[in-house]
Amino acid sequence: MLEFAILGLLHESPMHGYELRKELAAKLGSIRAAISYGTLYPTLRRLQSAGYITEADETPPTTAEVPVLTSKRGRVVYKITAEGKERFADLIAQAGPETYDDAGFGIHFAFFARTDQATRLRILEGRRRKVEERRESMRDVLARAGERLDAYTLELQRHGLDACEREVRWLEELIVNERSGRAPEPRSAGSGTAETSPHVQDERP
Amino acid sequence: MLEFAILGLLHESPMHGYELRKELAAKLGSIRAAISYGTLYPTLRRLQSAGYITEADETPPTTAEVPVLTSKRGRVVYKITAEGKERFADLIAQAGPETYDDAGFGIHFAFFARTDQATRLRILEGRRRKVEERRESMRDVLARAGERLDAYTLELQRHGLDACEREVRWLEELIVNERSGRAPEPRSAGSGTAETSPHVQDERP
DNA sequence: TTGCGATGTATCGCGCCGATACATCGCTGC
């Protein structure tokens, strides 16, 4: 899953680890906490040895040869390879059941701008189905659990049920929009949100 | 974290693994998916060798000695020990920072009926603080990210921000109730939810 | 000049997950 996110980010521009983590935190802030280094660096290694990313020597060597003696060992910038782009596309296309849990869905959604409309629709509907199942199961618990559960547990279920219902409604909206070919409407999110046009689909480097 | 949940459940009555999983799914349905057996059984083992739980031979031996030859190896029922209850109380009292993330908070909340009021308040406030921080960080992203992020990512942030704001309001309500000494008000959750009175605090076996 | 916070790379132990295997029990259908 993190593999997917990293490939997605490097798809936009080369980056080093620290930067990657910050961008990820910004892009996925609503889904998950910042990625741990204990995950990030091993994953980068794995991606590199799989050939999906390579080290890009940072400084364009023309500027100056000044700092030769300090061995530096500074930041390591990675960039995505052709195989990496292919892999990313595969991961989008496959979209198994793990794509519909909280984390998986969020990450896939965050890269919808690089996902074709049919797949977007498929993922949104899969997610909706999953959240609906969750909702039904919680309704059941709330219905037959008058005695069995204490007041706090019930309150927790109620709050969770509410969140599920909200998410389903949100997904419905997105699905309707998607079917009609529009990108998510800009809506009020500040004052002058720029015209982020659909701009879907930009494969090929 | 799962250690805490298992101890909490066994605190109520002895159970075998499968049952434990189902009860957990019902009690924590709003928080997390059902616990995996790959977690459950090793955890039970760990708890047992730490002395927090023991095997309880299921059948009261008086009923019948009929099935002797079939070696059976059927369900293994566990029950909590005195050390286990102590451990559970410790885990409630400590309530470190991991108590405030999504999973940790949910699990602790689910056992609020066994938690004293002061600790309940402390946990609710810690959680609120954490969600508020998350909310602020997402507001920042939304404010300065007109250009940097695409429409889908923005939509994701908006949905996440909304969820944060709701949770903060929910927590505020709970905190007010808690301060005034009331349990969460029954509210509309069916037709005749029975009088689940506060009934907080039942230590001592 | 000392010290601190941001930037930056890296490892280690371990909790937890999903897949998988396997065995028993009771039901329904042929």
Added chain:
DNA sequence: GCAGCGATGTATCGGCGCGATACATCGCAA
């Protein structure tokens, strides 16, 4: 009468991801 199927039930394995920790450099403020 027995075949198959879904529920109940215990268990292991590989691997992802986390939190803690270590360490090194840079710029700035006290």
